[in-house]
Amino acid sequence: MGQLIDARTSSNIPVVLTEFDTFPLDTPVVVGQVGLNIPHNTPGIIRVQLTGMAGVALPTDFPQGFLLELYMVRGLTIVDSLIYKSQHSFDSGIHTVGFSASDYNIPAPVSGLQLYTLFAIARSEGIARVGPENLNASAYFG
Numbered sequence: 001m002g003q004l005i006d007a008r009t010s011s012n013i014p015v016v017l018t019e020f021d022t023f024p025l026d027t028p029v030v031v032g033q034v035g036l037n038i039p040h041n042t043p044g045i046i047r048v049q050l051t052g053m054a055g056v057a058l059p060t061d062f063p064q065g066f067l068l069e070l071y072m073v074r075g076l077t078i079v080d081s082l083i084y085k086s087q088h089s090f091d092s093g094i095h096t097v098g099f100s101a102s103d104y105n106i107p108a109p110v111s112g113l114q115l116y117t118l119f120a121i122a123r124s125e126g127i128a129r130v131g132p133e134n135l136n137a138s139a140y141f142g
Contacts, residue, residue: 027122031120053133
C-alpha cells in the first residue's frame, strides 16, 4: 500500500463567473499550478495522481462548436514533460471539462519541490473562461 507524501490544491476560479474573459486563440493559459513537497531521498516508486477541471462557455448564437485542449506538464512551461493532453469539442452553452491523470515512477526532485502546471489552449475563437478552475495533486511512494 502506498503512503501519502504530500497533497496540494490550486483553486484559480472557485465558482462560475458572471463576468469573464475569453481565452486567447492558440495561446497556452495557466489554469492551475501546484508544488508538491517530495523529499529528495524519498525511497521506492513515486507516483502522482492529478485531477482538475476548467469551466468554459460559448455564446448560444455562435455558429459552430468549439475545441479546447488541456495540457498537464511536470514543470512550469508548456514545453516541460507532458503528462496528459486531451481535446474537448462542444456546442454552445456552459461546460465543465474534468480530467484525471497519473504520473508514475517519477524521480525524486533534487530541490524537494515537484511542480505541475495545467494549461488550457483555445483552438476556436470566443471560448469564455467562466470557471470553475482547479487542480489537485497527491504524491505517494511505496
